[in-house]
Amino acid sequence: MDLFSRSWTALLEAVAAVPDADFEQPSGCAGWLVRDLVCHLVIDAQDVLITLVTPAGTEPTVDAAGYWKLVEPPTGEDPLDALVPRLAAAYGEPELLKFHLDDVGSAAGRAAGLADPAARVGTRGEVLTVGDYLSAYVLECTLHHLDLIAHLPAAAEPPAETLAAARAALETIAGSPFPFSFSDRDALLVGTGRRSPTDEERTALGELAARLPLVLG
Template identity: 40%
Template sequence: MSTGKGVDPARAVRAAYEAASAVVADLGDEESWLPTGCTGWAVRDLVFHCLTDAQRALVALHTPAREPVDRDAVTYWQDWRPDTVGAANGRRWARVNGSMFLDFRQLQGLYRETLAAAVHAAEAADPAQRVATQGHVLTAGDLLTTLAVEATVHHLDLTVRLPDAPGPAREGLAAVRATLDGLLGRPGLPEWTDEHYARVGTGRAALTGAERAALGAAADRFPLFG
């Protein structure tokens, strides 16, 4: 099992973004319409969503904040819960906008070049610098960890119907595990793979009866974010 200890945020973002970019690079238009692990989204919808996340990264990394830090790489996710009105509106917005690319290659190219630019900005950033995003202030290092986590979880979503696609980066999975452990306040079950922990921790998969029994009262806190 991997752990999140010692994972450099910029390295985690590079690894997570390069792994995701490699998946999208090989997709054709027909594959872009396949379903993903995100409710209501085809591959192209999810690619568009991930594009906007990389754009947000570029903006945040160039938006120094004077206000005090109010979130870290773990507490950032406390605002993100499944089955909210905001989540439903976000699904519709991404689906409508993603469908406006008549040629998937246009979205594909924009996605890959934006991720590459975000990686460059991540590696140039001072990890201690305070930055603003999503109504909160984080250090740049913590922001980068959240970006690696989101890219990795969505990598698993993206490849649900792409069995031959490469898997997520080891560094990204380590960041996801560390984040979930932080939200849970304890390590996940030792038998869980990083991929399974990511799915149950974010509500992509339901806990089994045996898993609930092993977790005890902590089972009621799942999903930890979504």
């Protein structure tokens, strides 16, 4: 729960600090500008709010790692992926997009802080505890924080502890640790295909290299 709060708060603060002109810069999500990514974060915040008020009366079907599924790389044909850039452009001024994320995002953060970690909620056809759901979202927050700052060298990095937690989550999903020579940031970027490994890194990855990237959905 604390790690979710740290990662989510850091992400919202990083977005708030992005100069308006940089909303037209590319993000770490292929094909999306920073403004498109921020619009996606509004949808993420809505998802958090919806999930936290969707109680489930059955036993959990997944834990934090099981929440994520390995999927095929996006083709650009998904209707929601196509909708996000159009929706982001409709905001016009970055200030309006920032305001909406701060409004909905802050509400999601407060709701998470008030939630019972042992309560069970339903989302994406699965049931899991609130604690596991928010733990799973640390990976989402941290990856998108890295996406946000991919081409913004002056922007704040994700907190070290959430980078470490996100790496541990990705290693659980992969069923294998990343080499110790990889920083947490590099493990996340290379592991999810946001950056191609160097020849040296590919050698260090060994058999794991053949299973990368891990595209999460």
